[in-house]
Amino acid sequence: MQATIVQAVNEALHGAMERDDRVVVFGEDVAESGGVFRATDELLEEFGSDRVVDTPLSEIAIVGGATGMAMYGYRPVVEIQFSGFLPPAFDQLVTNTSRIRWRTRGELTAPMVVRMPYGAGVRALEHHSESLEGAYAHIPGLKVAVPSTPADTKGLLTAAIRDPDPVLFMEPKRIYRSIREELPEGDHEVPLGEAAVRREGDAVTVVAWGAMMPPTLEAVDDSGIDAEVIDLRTISPMDTETVVESVKKTGRCVVVHEGPRTLGVGSELIARINDEALMYLEAPIERVTGFDTQVPLLSMEDFYLPHPPRILDGIERALTA
Amino acid sequence: MSDRESDRRVPSAVGDGGVGLLTQADLSVPTHQIVDPDGSYDPEAVPDLSAEELCDLYRWMVTDRVFSRRMVNIQRRGELGTFGSTRGQEASIIGSAFTLEPQDWLYVGRAWTPMFMRGASMTDMIHFWRGIETAQQSFAKQNSQIAISIGSHVPLVAGLAWGMQLDDADAVATAYIGDGATSTGAAHEGINLAGALSLPALFFCQNNQYAISLNVEEQTGAKTLAQKALAYGIDAIRVDGQDVLAVYDAVQTAKERVKDGKPVFVESVTYRLDAHTTSDDPTRYRDEEEVQEWEAKDPIERYRSFLQSEGLWSRIDHESIVDDIETEFDEALATADELEERRVRELFAHVYDELPSELSRQLEAFEALLEERPEMDDYIEQRPKG
Numbered sequence: 001m002q003a004t005i006v007q008a009v010n011e012a013l014h015g016a017m018e019r020d021d022r023v024v025v026f027g028e029d030v031a032e033s034g035g036v037f038r039a040t041d042e043l044l045e046e047f048g049s050d051r052v053v054d055t056p057l058s059e060i061a062i063v064g065g066a067t068g069m070a071m072y073g074y075r076p077v078v079e080i081q082f083s084g085f086l087p088p089a090f091d092q093l094v095t096n097t098s099r100i101r102w103r104t105r106g107e108l109t110a111p112m113v114v115r116m117p118y119g120a121g122v123r124a125l126e127h128h129s130e131s132l133e134g135a136y137a138h139i140p141g142l143k144v145a146v147p148s149t150p151a152d153t154k155g156l157l158t159a160a161i162r163d164p165d166p167v168l169f170m171e172p173k174r175i176y177r178s179i180r181e182e183l184p185e186g187d188h189e190v191p192l193g194e195a196a197v198r199r200e201g202d203a204v205t206v207v208a209w210g211a212m213m214p215p216t217l218e219a220v221d222d223s224g225i226d227a228e229v230i231d232l233r234t235i236s237p238m239d240t241e242t243v244v245e246s247v248k249k250t251g252r253c254v255v256v257h258e259g260p261r262t263l264g265v266g267s268e269l270i271a272r273i274n275d276e277a278l279m280y281l282e283a284p285i286e287r288v289t290g291f292d293t294q295v296p297l298l299s300m301e302d303f304y305l306p307h308p309p310r311i312l313d314g315i316e317r318a319l320t321a
Numbered sequence: 322m323s324d325r326e327s328d329r330r331v332p333s334a335v336g337d338g339g340v341g342l343l344t345q346a347d348l349s350v351p352t353h354q355i356v357d358p359d360g361s362y363d364p365e366a367v368p369d370l371s372a373e374e375l376c377d378l379y380r381w382m383v384t385d386r387v388f389s390r391r392m393v394n395i396q397r398r399g400e401l402g403t404f405g406s407t408r409g410q411e412a413s414i415i416g417s418a419f420t421l422e423p424q425d426w427l428y429v430g431r432a433w434t435p436m437f438m439r440g441a442s443m444t445d446m447i448h449f450w451r452g453i454e455t456a457q458q459s460f461a462k463q464n465s466q467i468a469i470s471i472g473s474h475v476p477l478v479a480g481l482a483w484g485m486q487l488d489d490a491d492a493v494a495t496a497y498i499g500d501g502a503t504s505t506g507a508a509h510e511g512i513n514l515a516g517a518l519s520l521p522a523l524f525f526c527q528n529n530q531y532a533i534s535l536n537v538e539e540q541t542g543a544k545t546l547a548q549k550a551l552a553y554g555i556d557a558i559r560v561d562g563q564d565v566l567a568v569y570d571a572v573q574t575a576k577e578r579v580k581d582g583k584p585v586f587v588e589s590v591t592y593r594l595d596a597h598t599t600s601d602d603p604t605r606y607r608d609e610e611e612v613q614e615w616e617a618k619d620p621i622e623r624y625r626s627f628l629q630s631e632g633l634w635s636r637i638d639h640e641s642i643v644d645d646i647e648t649e650f651d652e653a654l655a656t657a658d659e660l661e662e663r664r665v666r667e668l669f670a671h672v673y674d675e676l677p678s679e680l681s682r683q684l685e686a687f688e689a690l691l692e693e694r695p696e697m698d699d700y701i702e703q704r705p706k707g
Binding site for chain 1: 426455458461462475478484485488510518670671672673
């Protein structure tokens, strides 16, 4: 079946709910309305009002409630309507969700998924454009996944729902409906913590994820540069090996991300490459990222987002240094 | 919405322009009490408990008091990091926890003896205050946890109750909170969710008058904490927290409603006679007179007079109860002191189900460092006594 990313989310939720009675979906406007992006469409009709529930506008209760429900033995998959509304529940992620296993030495766990659309470029209002994966990946005990294709969305979300640990699943809403591809049938799982090489090449390694994958691939394809393009797919735990092996081959690297530069995921990637492959580097590692500013409101967001020419500029700097 | 009773009632206070105001004065919040401070009571109002159970209530209250005293003492001897005494709150803590059944969930703020009532040991609680992780593991085996971050556990309790609702379990999820927690956003959202979804959640609020140094009257414009429940559409009971029978009666009544999917908020009016923790100096923010007033409302004394009136006091050997608790504490402390040396590997266990490769690298590098540089031992103080 041909599907978009948002349809793949829906397909993964349907599959997970069919296979496991313990999977419960809740959040704001997810049941009757099927979610503001229709990611949870038809779940209420198929699985009923015990397992698909509209909650009050209450992010702390959504994330904290999911944590309690997971401790009790269920597998909640909750939606935060936009990633800009997760911060009220940041306390629950830091204080409880990520610590249940650790706090009880494995006696209790919180296997749950918090799904949320993230990122800029959809012409929305303030607080609808953040990419704070770096902040969330900083929380020990939490996993953070960011798919960039429909097939990976289905596979990673399926893996996240089965994962014994809590997973923050960040959905690239800018490309929710812009890519359509054949979805693997049935029970398709993509393991968390494994990057994918999207394009093999020898000249330079370009690492990106989520909504930055299409502009990155476009920049590479249009330039004719023999770049190796890696889709990180999971921010935490991070697949350092795939990146390091590629950099050892190419000797050059560019990291592309939407979130702010300082202390962003790129900083950690560069540190790890320095640890493991410094002597293979032929040039400083380049970063093409969002600025250390607020994500602009919609009239100016295109200044902020890394578009293909900016990404190409970074690649060329890495190649000519 | 317009069918609701509250929309039809005409508010009593009327402003100049004929605008009706609904005010706190429209609300009467009674405080449930069975045994009067002077020891008198209506025999008809006494909850239906056996003589043995009535004596158990006494024994557990004394346990709570002795445990707090011993913990404060060992902290002063340098054998605990810190401790939060529960002296003065025994009726509140024991009367409520006496209603718990094994399948119920208990997520507490300031209440330690309920863990013993559920099967955890004093050693576990000493471990907890010594910062040793096995404590919460033991409590978890009894469907119990202690929350440190005030109010943060209220949404978890709503979630646990939601799980019980989905399971159709004959059980109740209970959050113990303090007056301080009622100002937090997490408590608000957790209680509201319970009301919205009719979850089997019970919120037991020990209003001990202080959030560390801030008196409850300065924490909120609300005249009572119980009345906050009504805004969430859930029922409330305000109870004299120095009257163990009233607390038991209130929470037992609440539990029966909660099991029917009607969450209840119980405000138990009590007082923290000791410091917030051993690190706190309450003389900086409250008068000795006020403390003396509450010393006079000692919940154990009041209950003793009830037992005397009931002719049950003769069944209780107070000295031997205290001796038994002291012995139990001595043994628990000796067991806690036997804790083996900790290994850094434990620090990495249980962060995730499987140790991610980056964490393995960090652990291996550190273990190698410990091996190569024995002088590291000079900087790593193992604190088996907290």
